[in-house]
Amino acid sequence: MDIRAIIAPAIQDREALEEFADALTDRAPEVERDVARLKKSPGDREITADLFRAIHNIKGDAALCKFELGIAIAHPIESMMSRFREGEIVFSDLLAELILLAIDRLELATDAVLAHKPLENLRLLDLVQGLELTARAAPEKLDASCAELIESVTGFPPVITGMSARAPKSAADKTPHTGATDDLQFFRSLALQFESRSPLFKGRTMRILRLALETNKAGGAQVDPLQLEAAVYLHDVGMMLLPESTWLKVGRMTDADKQLLRNHPGYAAGLLQRMHGWQAAAEMVAQHHEMPDGGGYPNQLSAAEICPGAKILAIVDAFEAVMLKHIHRGKNRSVLRAIAEINACDKQFAPEWIAPFNAVIRKTIEN
Structure with missing residues (x-):
């Protein structure tokens, strides 16, 4: 051939x-x-x-x-x-x-x-x-x-098992009780409400949170962990304002479905923008579907215009989405193949955060 x-x-x-x-x-x-x-x-x-x-x-x-x-x-x-x-x-x-x-x-x-x-x-x-x-x-x-x-x-040995859905320590746990602590508890309750809409989502919030916080740490802790945690909790909450027939759909989405889904980051970002002290989290949520090459949404931002927290969230959210993508086939997508797909499609993500993400996965393997 x-x-x-x-x-x-x-x-x-x-x-x-x-x-x-x-x-x-x-x-x-x-x-x-x-x-x-x-x-x-x-x-x-x-x-x-x-x-x-x-x-x-x-x-x-x-x-x-x-x-x-x-x-x-x-x-x-x-x-x-x-x-x-x-x-x-x-x-x-x-x-x-x-x-x-x-x-x-x-x-x-x-x-x-x-x-x-x-x-x-x-x-x-x-x-x-x-x-x-x-x-x-x-x-x-x-x-x-x-x-x-x-x-x-x-790029990974075939020995990876599952990813923990156990709740990691909240960034708020390391600081005195403040209004931010109360806000995070409220944000988490909204995330769990979203998660409850489908049994397929069980544990996704804590898996994404753990990966996001650990990837941020592996990349030099460039992002405020409190803001990143808030963004994790709320990044998909806007889905609940869309018809469930769209975002709970099994199989291929129509162009109309995809266009409708493009609205969800704006809803959650709008909520955060109207709350004192969460502007950085709002930016992460608004941008987490943008791509470095300008091919993302809603504003087709280029790499330099996307904040670091949104770049992290894009990778870990995509990883969870790949895990979920084929669950209707009768078995969970293996962690190995999900990681492999993220790395194979790495031009969709910020390269400076792919390496820390991989480092977190490798650490998981070693442990």
Whole structure:
């Protein structure tokens, strides 16, 4: 295969590629569900056949739509599933994680090609070459090959478990009781009200708060932790002023849905702007969907115009959103793949805060 079809795939037929993207949106949940089922029942030949068929269909869709990258990713996975079906290799947790990571990368790459976005951060050549080598690995070396490839593509070893939803110490706990303490308690109650609107949100506020405070600390504590804590609590509260059918929607959003969602930062920021002493938090909330390249919203600010707290909040909020994005597929998105996706899309975020965020994740691994 021409290496350019992997590192810089061209759109030969846009309509066909859009059809492939739509089909992949349907196929990927099948893969996710079948991998989860097979991990629990590795001897089930019917589940094995289902997963093999799902991967085979992705390869067939890619061939029909003339998307060589799709073939290059799906074919070695199909070969591994064939070896498993014949009893030559076992279906280990590492093999399962590698398959899911590969499908994630294919989804990201397809969307990026359609949007004319860069692909270098996806490490597609490493992925395809590694999949080909892993597909031919000796049975006793398969897990080692999977682990090596996962770390090569993501930058993280495949040993990450869950992220704590336990409440970290509030910045207000370290200061005498003031009006700010009362305000933070009120802000937290609003955040928990938002969280209660869906069982899928359980624990998200404290996960985001912990990551935000620790990322700020790892980056030199440039942001006032009291203001950052307030911004974490209120950054999504504006969602409650929108129709629930929009922000609790499962699956792809329409352009109208996306346009409506662009209003939510302004509502919460407006609340903070009208309260004495929370102007910095208001700025963070208003800007947390802005991007360094000017492609964010609501004001298309550039990197220098976005405050540091908003840059932190953008990363940790996106991480939580990625974790939630595919929960309807039947299992939680793994922390590893969520981190990998954030790093693969790092041009959406301030690079000076990606490194501290990664440092926090690495510390979590070590502990």
